[in-house]
Amino acid sequence: MTKRPEEIALMAESGRLLADVFGFLNALELIGMSTMQVNDLVDQFIVQELKARPASKGQYGYAYALNASRNNVVCHGVPSAVDVLQSGDIVNFDITLEKNGYIADSSKTYLVGEVSPLARRLVEVTYEAMWKGISAVRPGARLGDVGHAIERHARQNGYSVVREYCGHGIGREMHEDPQVLHWGKPKTGLLLQEGMVFTIEPMLNQGRHAVRTEDDGWTVVTRDGQLSAQFEHTVAVTRTGVQVLTLRAEEQRR
Numbered sequence: 001m002t003k004r005p006e007e008i009a010l011m012a013e014s015g016r017l018l019a020d021v022f023g024f025l026n027a028l029e030l031i032g033m034s035t036m037q038v039n040d041l042v043d044q045f046i047v048q049e050l051k052a053r054p055a056s057k058g059q060y061g062y063a064y065a066l067n068a069s070r071n072n073v074v075c076h077g078v079p080s081a082v083d084v085l086q087s088g089d090i091v092n093f094d095i096t097l098e099k100n101g102y103i104a105d106s107s108k109t110y111l112v113g114e115v116s117p118l119a120r121r122l123v124e125v126t127y128e129a130m131w132k133g134i135s136a137v138r139p140g141a142r143l144g145d146v147g148h149a150i151e152r153h154a155r156q157n158g159y160s161v162v163r164e165y166c167g168h169g170i171g172r173e174m175h176e177d178p179q180v181l182h183w184g185k186p187k188t189g190l191l192l193q194e195g196m197v198f199t200i201e202p203m204l205n206q207g208r209h210a211v212r213t214e215d216d217g218w219t220v221v222t223r224d225g226q227l228s229a230q231f232e233h234t235v236a237v238t239r240t241g242v243q244v245l246t247l248r249a250e251e252q253r254r
Helices: 005-026 035-049 117-135 143-156
Strands: 066-070 073-075 090-099 102-111 167-169 176-180 197-200 203-205 211-213 220-222 228-230 233-237 242-244
Touching (some): 005 090, 005 102, 005 242, 035 090, 073 228, 090 117, 102 117, 102 228, 117 197, 176 197
Antiparallel strands (some): 066 073, 066 090, 073 220, 090 102, 167 197, 197 233, 211 220, 233 242
């Protein structure tokens, strides 16, 4: 379950490259682009520019380099040529990248054009909730502390936390132990140890936490049709705290 320092160094390299992918996305004019166009550009950037592999492509039979989850889509949104981004949308791009045999996983919810204050606030609080969870990671803490920190921040701001999907261990495989719930009780759950590597990826809903999967078998949406947002980082437990392996350029101050 724990990784050796040399393995974490390789994962940090994958994470650095994945952060570059989001830097590439940050520069795109998303209005009027289809989610399939975004997928194809990201695929090309990972393969041709970074000399890496889109790890989700071919995983579990999935055919694309990213998930594109727009507005009321909670997660696992499938890119489509007819899913065209419009001003006012929020969209999460969830991307995994493999380099030298090790995988990094991260996601970011983008504000497309002029977004309503209510949508903007959901995205801001979801980002804050992820960092609340990350801040709870240290040797001797427990996974319940991480989930509790996320859920508390969400509830304090009037949002619900999706319970059906969670973070996960990661390394040579995209999904490893442990499962990282985004809700929980303090001082419960798995004891965190130096060398553990996992994702923290809360999904917050404007309305109820209930979700359903659409007929394509992938796309998960809110049951009440209200907005959902998500952010994700891959983190490693260090001797003194936590290292964010997928930290993006605009987050370096953290």
